[in-house]
Amino acid sequence: MKRLFVVLFLSSVILGACSKKKDNNPSADIKILSLTASVNPVKAWDTTVITVEALGDSLQYGWVANHGSFKGGGKSIKYAAGQCCIGLNTITCRIFNSTGEVTDTIMIRVTSYYDPKEK
Amino acid sequence: MWKVTNYCIGVFLLCLMLRNESFAQCCSSGNPFISDAEQPALQSRVLTSSLAYRYSHSSKFYSDDSRFNDLPFEQISTSNYIDLQVGYGITNWLTVLVDLGYFFNKTLTTSGQDPYRGHGLGDLELYVKFNAYNNPESRFSVSPSIGVKFPIGIFDQEVDYVQLPISVQPSSGSFKYTGNVFISKGIGKKIALAAFLSYEYSQLINSENFYYKYGDQWIGALYFNYQIWKGLSMDIQFRNEYRAKSTRENNEIVDASGYDVLFFTPQLTYAFKHNWYLSAFSDIPVYKYYNGIQMSFGYAVSLRLTKKIDFFTIQARKQANKL
Numbered sequence: 279m280k281r282l283f284v285v286l287f288l289s290s291v292i293l294g295a296c297s298k299k300k301d302n303n304p305s306a307d308i309k310i311l312s313l314t315a316s317v318n319p320v321k322a323w324d325t326t327v328i329t330v331e332a333l334g335d336s337l338q339y340g341w342v343a344n345h346g347s348f349k350g351g352g353k354s355i356k357y358a359a360g361q362c363c364i365g366l367n368t369i370t371c372r373i374f375n376s377t378g379e380v381t382d383t384i385m386i387r388v389t390s391y392y393d394p395k396e397k
Numbered sequence: 398m399w400k401v402t403n404y405c406i407g408v409f410l411l412c413l414m415l416r417n418e419s420f421a422q423c424c425s426s427g428n429p430f431i432s433d434a435e436q437p438a439l440q441s442r443v444l445t446s447s448l449a450y451r452y453s454h455s456s457k458f459y460s461d462d463s464r465f466n467d468l469p470f471e472q473i474s475t476s477n478y479i480d481l482q483v484g485y486g487i488t489n490w491l492t493v494l495v496d497l498g499y500f501f502n503k504t505l506t507t508s509g510q511d512p513y514r515g516h517g518l519g520d521l522e523l524y525v526k527f528n529a530y531n532n533p534e535s536r537f538s539v540s541p542s543i544g545v546k547f548p549i550g551i552f553d554q555e556v557d558y559v560q561l562p563i564s565v566q567p568s569s570g571s572f573k574y575t576g577n578v579f580i581s582k583g584i585g586k587k588i589a590l591a592a593f594l595s596y597e598y599s600q601l602i603n604s605e606n607f608y609y610k611y612g613d614q615w616i617g618a619l620y621f622n623y624q625i626w627k628g629l630s631m632d633i634q635f636r637n638e639y640r641a642k643s644t645r646e647n648n649e650i651v652d653a654s655g656y657d658v659l660f661f662t663p664q665l666t667y668a669f670k671h672n673w674y675l676s677a678f679s680d681i682p683v684y685k686y687y688n689g690i691q692m693s694f695g696y697a698v699s700l701r702l703t704k705k706i707d708f709f710t711i712q713a714r715k716q717a718n719k720l
Contacts, residue, residue, distance in 0.1 A: 340558035344607045347562035361653035361690040
């Protein structure tokens with residue numbers, strides 16, 4: 279029984295210590311030309327389309343937001359955020375292929391769903 | 398026994414120090430609070446192991462204490478979750494508990510769109526519970542506990558390289574520290590009253606491109622337990638969960654965060670032979686207050702299967718048989 283608990287605790291320590299850092303291998307063969315949003319600022323729960331233009335072969339696109347959510351994928355993606363996420367949010371676009379990856383960010387301001395005149 | 402106790406406390410403290418930074422975002426709360434009746438600290442050399450299943454469903458937006466129906470879409474959030482908990486009474490005054498959650502799915506469906514679906518390990522919780530006071534004659538006990546939640550699960554789950562929203566990520570992404578106290582008093586042979594108070598502090602998540610801190614959480618619960626029949630007992634619980642507002646970049650307060658919900662939780666438990674227990678319970682909110690506009694808690698139904706092993710009694714029986 280003692281051994282069981284020692285194993286449980288050690289397992290928890292190992293699990294807790296595991297980090298999930300991504301390998302960042304910068305690529306000189308990929309060049310981002312632009313990263314733009316169709317609407318900015320955008321009201322809570324409304325949608326803006328974010329588009330990236332880049333040069334490189336067989337490119338793949340990854341998207342991460344610190345607040346809000348995406349729909350779709352590829353070089354053009356829909357972004358929206360609820361009332362929980364009003365403020366200046368950072369959208370990170372990661373473009374990668376076999377040579378490595380590059381990233382760029384765009385700041386999207388999400389405004390309140392309420393009309394300020396009403397509330 | 399003392400060596401094991403010291404070792405466990407040492408490892409527990411080591412866990413506190415291992416605060417790895419993980420990529421993180423906002424608005425998730427990790428493992429749900431499984432709200433069946435809390436238990437006092439275990440006696441020495443008693444082990445309990447339980448597996449709980451929980452289904453939860455939410456679909457209504459709230460603003461303050463009223464439904465908010467102005468949004469031009471409908472959303473339904475559901476989850477299927479299991480929770481494995483193992484507790485062991487190291488001494489008569491010290492119990493260690495380990496709790497691990499796993500989401501089979503955490504799904505958010507918006508009308509007219511494909512659903513978001515996350516799954517995987519939630520948070521790992523470690524607790525030490527103390528038997529501060531126990532009077533078997535008057536059936537009165539006081540059991541404080543402290544614990545840590547480790548965000549070991551996934552918090553940056555992606556589909557086709559696109560990150561899923563936080564509301565369907567299985568882990569909270571934040572270390573959390575809790576302090577609880579459970580007080581129980583038996584009245585006669587068939588009735589027991591109990592109270593549970595819990596405070597949870599969430600650590601600031603401060604990673605490369607993210608800064609977020611969940612608001613502090615308070616939970617207060619009152620339990621009424623009645624033994625209906627031989628092995629069948631009923632619990633009625635009223636529980637208040639309060640979470641303060643969160644903080645994001647530049648120490649901005651997130652206005653649409655934090656809530657105050659009062660739950661009614663009925664529970665039935667049947668004790669089978671050989672210390673097997675089966676519980677069924679549900680969480681029904683009877684009052685909800687949400688800051689700003691937020692999706693509110695709907696309902697949850699749960700089942701828990703528990704096995705209790707008393708190694709002290711087993712050993713005593715073996716020795717008696719030898720004689």
